[in-house]
Amino acid sequence: MWTTVVTMDLRLLLMSAALLGATLSLSVADRPSQCKVKWTFGILCEDVYNRLVRQIKLWQISTSCLYIGEKCSYELVSTSPYLINAAHTSHKSRSVNQLQFLFEQSTLCKVTGDSTMDSPKDPEANRTNFCSLQNLMDGSDLISAEGYTQFSNKWICPGFDITNCSLSLKII
Numbered sequence: 001m002w003t004t005v006v007t008m009d010l011r012l013l014l015m016s017a018a019l020l021g022a023t024l025s026l027s028v029a030d031r032p033s034q035c036k037v038k039w040t041f042g043i044l045c046e047d048v049y050n051r052l053v054r055q056i057k058l059w060q061i062s063t064s065c066l067y068i069g070e071k072c073s074y075e076l077v078s079t080s081p082y083l084i085n086a087a088h089t090s091h092k093s094r095s096v097n098q099l100q101f102l103f104e105q106s107t108l109c110k111v112t113g114d115s116t117m118d119s120p121k122d123p124e125a126n127r128t129n130f131c132s133l134q135n136l137m138d139g140s141d142l143i144s145a146e147g148y149t150q151f152s153n154k155w156i157c158p159g160f161d162i163t164n165c166s167l168s169l170k171i172i
């Protein structure tokens with residue numbers, strides 16, 4: 001099981017290195033800010049999927065953001081059996097993170113999360129890309145689910161190792 005996870009992560013790393021190479025010709029300012037995180041669970045993907053959808057709906061765009069930092073302003077864009085598309089609008093900057101969760105059921109449930117922001121000049125871009133994914137895992141308490149693991153690094157998610165998402169709980 002671990003070998004599979006490591007192999008997949010290596011492939012991700014190579015893929016992101018290739019992507020980086022492909023975008024080198026673009027100016028840095030044109031490059032959207034991105035974050036990719038992988039999670040595994042010992043529970044069924046169907047469960048994980050339902051809990052994420054429920055959390056997105058709980059934190060829908062109409063919810064007041066005043067006292068809950070960035071744990072709000074989510075929107076369910078579309079769903080299909082193995083895919084959730086959502087969006088998160090930053091309470092502070094109004095920048096939008098496009099979120100995607102891709103599910104793969106094997107002996108484990110594997111979930112790949114992607115967040116992209118088209119406003120790379122937003123100083124919070126790297127942070128909200130990561131936190132708008134991870135806050136859903138925290139909020140739905142999937143982080144306590146059986147077999148929970150999380151993988152990312154600063155190359156595939158620049159906000160990953162510098163970010164403390166609970167800081168977004170602060171009222172600003």
Ligand SMILES: *[C@@H]1O[C@H](CO)[C@@H](O)[C@H](O)[C@H]1NC(C)=O
Binds near residue numbers: 123124158
């Ligand atoms: C986000 O991370 C990238 C890659 O590390 C970095 O080049 C960029 O300056 C960061 N953006 C912000 C707004 O901090």
Ligand SMILES: *[C@@H]1O[C@H](CO)[C@@H](O)[C@H](O)[C@H]1NC(C)=O
Binds near residue numbers: 165
């Ligand atoms: C994150 O920030 C919160 C609030 O400032 C703090 O209580 C917590 O210890 C921090 N966590 C880490 C891992 O630094």
